[in-house]
Amino acid sequence: MRNPLPRPIALAAGATTTAAVLQRAAFLRHCVLALVAAVAAVGSFGAHAQAFPTKPVTLVIPFAAGGPTDLLGRALAQSMGASLGQTVIVENRAGAGGTVASASVARAAKDGYTLLLHHIGMSTAPSLYRKLSFDPLKDFEYLGQVADVPMTVIGRPDLPAKTPQELISYLKREGKAVNLSHAGLGAASQLCGMLLQQAVGVESTTVPFQGTAPALTALIGGQVDLMCDQSMQTVQHIKSGKVKLYGVTTRERLKPLPDAPTLREAGLKDFEVVVWHGLYAPKATPAPVLATLNTALKAALKDPALIKRLDDVGVVVVKPELQTPEGLSTQLSSEVDRWGALIRQAGTYAD
Template identity: 60%
Template sequence: MQFKRTLFTLLALGTAAFAHAQGNWPTKPITLVVPFAAGGPTDVVARTLGAAMTKSLGQTVVVENKLGAGGTVAAAYVAKAQPDGYTFFIHHNGMATAPALYRKLSFDPLKDFEFVSQAVEVPMTFLARKDFPANNFQEMVTYIRANKEKINLANAGLGAVSQLCGMMFQRAVGVQLTEVPFQGTAPAMNALLGGQVDVLCDQTTQTVPQIKAGSVKLYGVTTKNRVKVLPNAPTLAEQGLKDFEVVVWHGIYAPKGTPKPVVDRMNAAVRAALKDPDVIKRMDDLGAEIVPDATNTPEALHAWLKSEIDKWGPVIKAGGKFAD
């Protein structure tokens, strides 16, 4: 009987200490894992948000870049991390495409994480090398259909949104082009600038400077509506590709089992960061769109991820692009 009383007391003390720790959270720096290289689009978003969240959390948000396999290395790492409130994860559309792209996935995007918030969306642009022989979108589609065996379509690697956008474009116009994967968006853009590849679909965070400099040809944006940073650029949908929409969306996650009060506090920190004037200006400069409050809830992120998995699965399977 004495043993049972002692065990109960220890469990009660442990529970009280854990609850107290949650109430004081955070008491040390927080790690935000980024699945791509430093300086890349997702990294820039993460560091901008992290700096702003530090203000409201009272602790530094440290960005850790953990690369590999289209973001699945980082996702698997976070899925297995201690759910103590000090490890979080930011990822883009790759969280939704991984189940279709990888035959052997060590985590379930919908079941192995706590959902914190969406953050920002980044439009995509459809580009060609500067000397591509088409002056508008319709001429470009006509030329590609007539010369599909000769056209090289660059992307930033398996699972990258640039690859998915390219796959969706090919499906929409009824062609199969030669895809040339690179290790990231910067090498893909450099190849386009150098004329080694013909066309590329990539996000505004990477392409706006080249577009404004006249170093590439822009044929449209991939959002439902025109974007602020490129107000004169028509959407692909309004130019004939009905319902064509590809945006790079970013969500923030935590390991499964992270306490709800911690998730809620982190969600509040993300919301505050998205209203920070410095963040707003930085996102405007990048062409990124801050998502509305209604989509900044754990429930909304979960529902959005599920819808994106359903959307991209058939596209990927039709394209036959898989990895082990």
């Protein structure tokens, strides 16, 4: 690089002393200005080159503590924090089927320090809510898919039906006399329940609760008849006998519940629900920051402790090609279309 400083000015023969002093003063002033500019440039470069992250990162969970997405988020936060070299703080912002948290992250600073872990509900929000203050397809940067959580169809301990086939007959016979609980509008349990009713060809009485925990408590206590919810939340209650298991919603049986049939085996051939989860950042977050976060996500999803923890409750870490911005973008777009058609058919909306 060429020297930015000017060459000393040669004095002409016979120049006066005053002229010489002025020339030297101008030269020194130019040198000082050039030095200040150089220091400022170095400082600016250092600021841009500063490593990310330099402080804790917040992972926003759009549901209450203790629920399936919260459990997944806390496991992910621990592993990602180890990779990033910073604490990843989990913050629960429940409300309106996850839209409160999603809107807040969409408006957050575009610096990578506020992230969102959301499930299938990200794809249903545009159809469920007539007024939505964010656009899932336009207001976020996609970091990658995280994990797929199977659903389980469970009943109160004393429900008369004993097998999946008997449950289907029971639903058809009893109709609206059957109370089907869920964790609130937009929750995975509500969506799975909608699909179940459509697959069987019945209309049950749905009973919404403010969260998975109270919905599950009501089922265990016999106040409601049936529920469809994520295996992360239900496996322990199934194994303890607190609820009756009728089937799982995946193509294959689950490792922690090897004796439980799939609903496809029970005769509902097209019935399949997997609650996928994705990691998001606010739109326009700098590309280098996104790259760092995606690297940390991929490293976390290779963590044997995380994989074991999820495997014990039937949760499957997605394949590496889905742990990418492209993998999440494709999934979200296709699911928006899929659930939009179902929700319009069911006529379920929120203002």
